Amino acid sequence: MQWADLAQFLDSGVAMLGASADATGQPETFRIWGATAPEEGVVRVLVSADACRTFEQVGPGARMALLFTDIGTFRSLQVKGRALGEPRPPGPDEMACFRRYDELFSGALQGIGHPRRLATSIRPLAVYAVDVEVDQQFDQTPGPRAGLPA
Amino acid sequence: MATDPDRIQLRDIEGCFDGVIPPAIATSSAAGEPNVTHLSQLYVVDDGHVGVSNQFFGKTTTNLAENPHAAVLVTDSGTYDTYHLDLHYERTDTEGPLFEELKASIESISSLMQMEDVFALRGVDVYRVLAVRRIAVGAPPS
Secondary structure, eight states, X not given: OOHHHHHHHHTTXXXXXXXXXXXXXXXXXXXXXXXXXXXXXXXXXXXXXXXXHHHHHOOTTOEXXXXXXXXXXXXXXXXXXEEOSOOBOOOHHHHHHHHHHHHHHHXXXXXXXXXXXXXXXXXXXXXXXEEEEEEEEEEOSSSTTTTEEO | OOOOTTSOOGGGGGGGGSSSSOOEEEEXXXXXXXXXXXXXXXXXXXXXXEEEEESSOHHHHHHHHHOOEEEEEEEOTTTOOEEEEEXXXXXXXXXXXXXXXXXXXXHHHHHHTTOTTTTOOOEEEEEEEEEEEEEOBOOOOO
């Protein structure tokens, strides 16, 4: 996916999930509540503060997987890359992203028949911002191309 | 699973296993490369095991062959509580009662979605549940 298209996809209310793995190989998966593409090749994600194992081990160079899915069409993209730094508390721009995503994703959930309460129930209590330098993209849309490079 | 009364039991979170809210599963390669993908549904096999329909898990299957650890994030459709499950892959069933039960369920779901060809069941991956953790969520945006 071209970078401009990815940035647009991230700003369209898609479902967002992430994963990391610790040194023993135990993975953790977590919600992401907002993401942007601040520069070519970098995705900034707002990771649920509940991802405790991830925050224990994610630092510069740690591998992360990020999954973005249009819940109306099932179009899905997984990107993988390395964290560029330590997780940090969100600044004003990132909290604006959090609120915008909250509105967009809540609308998307209601668009497929879920009540607004679902979005408010799964919204993270808090988030940390993590920048990920993307080096791989995979089409994750169900079907014969699933898992192939995007 | 152990009988610790404070431990969350699978039977207490039945709404996680009805397929209303699709779960996600994470795995990792032996080299530590994580992967995450959506599931159509998570199934209870018994008090200590869950099953996952394997339809198109290319990378998930590859990772499990190298590293049996997995993790699932799943939301209860009744309470909207979210849970994180640490899992250990044990086997894949390609026949038998569990496979047939899930095959019928998958065919029903895929028919509703008009994606019968896409969602053909290849096997049922069975995992031992190592831990269940409730995710703290729900605060208003600040």
